[in-house]
Amino acid sequence: MQVASAHACRGDDFLFPSYRELGVLVSRGAAPADLVLGWRGEVHGTFDPYDLHVATPQIIIGAQSLHAVGYAMGIQRDGGDQVAVAYFGDGATSQGDVNEAMVFASSFQAPVVFVCSNNQWAISEPVTVQSRFPIAGRAPAFGIPSLRIDGNDTIACAAAMRWAIENARSGAGPAFIEAVTYRMGPHTTSDDPTRYRDADEVELWRGRDPLTRLQTHLRRTGAWDDAFADEVAATGDRLAAGMREAALTARSRPPLEVLDDVYAEPHVGIDRQRERFAAYLGGFADEEV
Structure with missing residues (x-):
């Protein structure tokens, strides 16, 4: 969802990620050091937001949704046609910030898209504990149209984002996407999901891996061959090597x-x-x- 949605945006659309959306940063051209130095605590921010048109990743859960709406209202007042995008997880929808952001977005018909990645699990409880019904169903109560999509289907994610972006850019106001995905690993380094999650469920979702699904689709359409596979692997290796180098050579101020x-x-x-x-x-x- 991160990569597909970022590519569906225009270059001057402004994206407001949480600390999880590293895929958005990579899609917008962030350098390897941008992905690690902040986590090391070496700098307050690792890139100029106006270079990437991406705000500094937000640590406070859901706060970036308010920032995105404020930026979108600024676009309105400047007479521009850009769109702001707020990214957050399922847990953030229980925060006041996200709900307040949707109130303002709806009231002022702000050109903003809310992207909720629902990975179905908090640290030890399923999303159904905080939301008995699909999260996408909350947005219409604020007067915001919404879609609930397969967050592991890259093509569906791109198509949904194009709809949401067009809705916002055309002056029709905000849109909301709930991308249903799955947290395969632990929530934190101290979390042991085997204590509260069924192994069969994890294996079911392992078979829905978005990378494998997209690769299979591209092979069937003739767009993926061994040469392209080697290129993809080499690109990934360069990114990983750059991140390791940045982390190992970082100077503690x-x-x-x-x-x-x-x-x-x-x-x-x-x-x-x-x-x-x-x-x-x-x-x-x-x-x-």
């Missing part, structure tokens, strides 16, 4: 630099924080390392 680039201009509040932080760090000066 001096602690005080965490306050750099918080504001574009000098700010007295940051100056005071810098003084206090420097005094705190100075308290460790006599300790042995």
